[in-house]
Amino acid sequence: MDALIAEFPRFVSGFLGTLRLCLFAAIGALVLGTLLAAFRVSPVPPLRWVGTSWVTVFRNSPLVVVLFLFAFGLPQVGVVFPTFGGNSFFWPGVAGLAAYTAAFVCEAVRSGINSVPAGQAEAARAVGLTFQQTLGSVVLPQALRTVVPPLGSVMIAMIKNSAIVGAFGVTGELFSVDGALTAAGYSALSSLGGVALAYLAITIPAGIGLGVLERKIEVKR
Amino acid sequence: MTEAPMIRMVSVDKHFGELHVLRDINLEVTAGQVVVVLGPSGSGKSTLCRTINRLEPIDSGTIEIDGQRLPEEGKGLAGLRADVGMVFQSFNLFAHKTILENVTLGPIKVRRTPKAEAEKAGIGLLERVGIADQRDKYPAQLSGGQQQRAAIARALAMKPKVMLFDEPTSALDPEMVNEVLDVMTTLAKEGMTMLVVTHEMGFARRAANRVVFMSDGEIVEDAEPEAFFTAPRSDRAKDFLGKILTH
Ligand SMILES: Nc1ncnc2c1ncn2[C@@H]1O[C@H](COP(=O)(O)OP(=O)(O)OP(=O)(O)O)[C@@H](O)[C@H]1O
Ligand SMILES: [Mg+2]
Numbered sequence: 001m002d003a004l005i006a007e008f009p010r011f012v013s014g015f016l017g018t019l020r021l022c023l024f025a026a027i028g029a030l031v032l033g034t035l036l037a038a039f040r041v042s043p044v045p046p047l048r049w050v051g052t053s054w055v056t057v058f059r060n061s062p063l064v065v066v067l068f069l070f071a072f073g074l075p076q077v078g079v080v081f082p083t084f085g086g087n088s089f090f091w092p093g094v095a096g097l098a099a100y101t102a103a104f105v106c107e108a109v110r111s112g113i114n115s116v117p118a119g120q121a122e123a124a125r126a127v128g129l130t131f132q133q134t135l136g137s138v139v140l141p142q143a144l145r146t147v148v149p150p151l152g153s154v155m156i157a158m159i160k161n162s163a164i165v166g167a168f169g170v171t172g173e174l175f176s177v178d179g180a181l182t183a184a185g186y187s188a189l190s191s192l193g194g195v196a197l198a199y200l201a202i203t204i205p206a207g208i209g210l211g212v213l214e215r216k217i218e219v220k221r
Numbered sequence: 222m223t224e225a226p227m228i229r230m231v232s233v234d235k236h237f238g239e240l241h242v243l244r245d246i247n248l249e250v251t252a253g254q255v256v257v258v259l260g261p262s263g264s265g266k267s268t269l270c271r272t273i274n275r276l277e278p279i280d281s282g283t284i285e286i287d288g289q290r291l292p293e294e295g296k297g298l299a300g301l302r303a304d305v306g307m308v309f310q311s312f313n314l315f316a317h318k319t320i321l322e323n324v325t326l327g328p329i330k331v332r333r334t335p336k337a338e339a340e341k342a343g344i345g346l347l348e349r350v351g352i353a354d355q356r357d358k359y360p361a362q363l364s365g366g367q368q369q370r371a372a373i374a375r376a377l378a379m380k381p382k383v384m385l386f387d388e389p390t391s392a393l394d395p396e397m398v399n400e401v402l403d404v405m406t407t408l409a410k411e412g413m414t415m416l417v418v419t420h421e422m423g424f425a426r427r428a429a430n431r432v433v434f435m436s437d438g439e440i441v442e443d444a445e446p447e448a449f450f451t452a453p454r455s456d457r458a459k460d461f462l463g464k465i466l467t468h
Contacts, residue, residue, distance in 0.1 A: 125302060127327035127331065128327055142316060
């Protein structure tokens with residue numbers, strides 16, 4: 001653990017870097033995943049098709065392949081990401097992680113939607129609500145209770161997966177701290193031990209926060 | 222020229238896979254009429270009811286509400302559904318909303334009524350069905366009879382042209398049936414156009430202008446309540462009435 005103590009500021013900045021990466025990716029994954037879930041239950045066949053294809057492709061591909069695709073494949077077809085603080089891998093990394101995680105978010109949200117009795121959506125449509133209003137005002141709020149626990153697991157998995165983004169070139173996040181420290185002469189064990197602890201410092205509080213959130217939703221109604 | 226009927230179904234057919242649930246349905250309900258639909262289980266009563274606001278699409282034929290053909294899925298259909306109130310056997314109140322919120326959701330979201338105005342009207346409707354004191358509770362905290370009255374108030378809040386009822390009292394304990402039927406009888410007297418699937422003969426006799434008897438997806442008889450109950454013409458209706466009257 002000597003690396004953790006001696007190089008504490010590096011760990012702090014790596015910790016913050018991972019938080020930042022995960023924050024952007026989480027927002028992207030939650031928004032996109034919910035949208036995809038709405039697509040998958042929509043009455044419009046082409047939208048359903050988009051949702052299903054997305055989930056099939058991203059859930060069944062290795063994350064590393066997805067990330068390489070976003071970082072190297074997309075620029076070849078003209079999709080150029082801006083740099084972030086001089087790092088050209090940050091936004092491709094965020095986008096790849098978000099696109100990949102969105103597939104899992106979609107499935108969690110969709111199973112939540114399916115847990116709401118069909119009569120609820122039917123009553124909403126009978127009142128004259130549109131598909132979007134039915135989903136937004138009646139179905140999703142009720143799906144939330146069943147969606148939070150699996151969504152939490154998806155988010156914690158995403159935080160861990162963010163290390164892979166660091167491994168292939170996003171500097172300034174936690175996993176890249178290990179490479180820097182090993183290069184500076186610290187033993188792999190001591191620097192990796194510090195990195196592992198720092199990840200736990202994100203994922204364990206995230207898990208606790210999730211438990212609080214679950215209980216909060218439970219008492220409502 | 223006579224006015225268009227409030228509900229008009231012409232040669233409506235519908236299948237569920239192999240099953241022919243609605244066979245050449247022709248039905249007209251003029252404004253202010255109350256029609257009770259009767260028939261054995263599985264005869265297609267619920268399906269008939271649900272095709273009228275297109276919760277179930279049909280295979281062929283036409284359905285018009287107040288002279289307007291049912292639009293395809295989308296904004297137009299939502300607009301038409303707003304004019305057709307529906308009351309379900311299992312109430313289907315929005316479980317995450319209070320009784321008052323249940324009643325105001327449609328007016329606020331669909332009719333764009335300002336919240337304060339929608340609440341005022343909603344409380345008025347809840348008073349009419351006798352549950353204004355329950356307005357801040359959630360559906361699960363109410364008795365079945367109260368929930369169904371709230372569901373009627375929710376439908377009325379849209380100021381519908383027609384009300385559809387699919388066995389509104391079948392899920393209720395016997396002592397709560399009348400409180401719901403009373404609300405429906407009053408509504409009928411006030412001139413609401415109603416299509417009611419029910420086996421409550423008292424209600425049919427008291428409030429209905431016509432009784433429609435369905436069997437195997439067909440409309441077999443369409444008669445005045447007294448005539449139907451005392452002298453059914455078809456064997457299928459005689460058989461059916463024999464069964465429900467002995468129970
Ligand atoms: N979504 C569906 N998919 C397949 N078959 C269905 C569906 N809904 C209804 N059916 C079948 O269609 C037939 C007519 O059903 P419907 O619910 O309209 O009958 P009903 O007259 O309302 O009966 P009940 O008195 O039991 O409510 C039944 O045989 C039923 O099993
Ligand atoms: Mg039925």
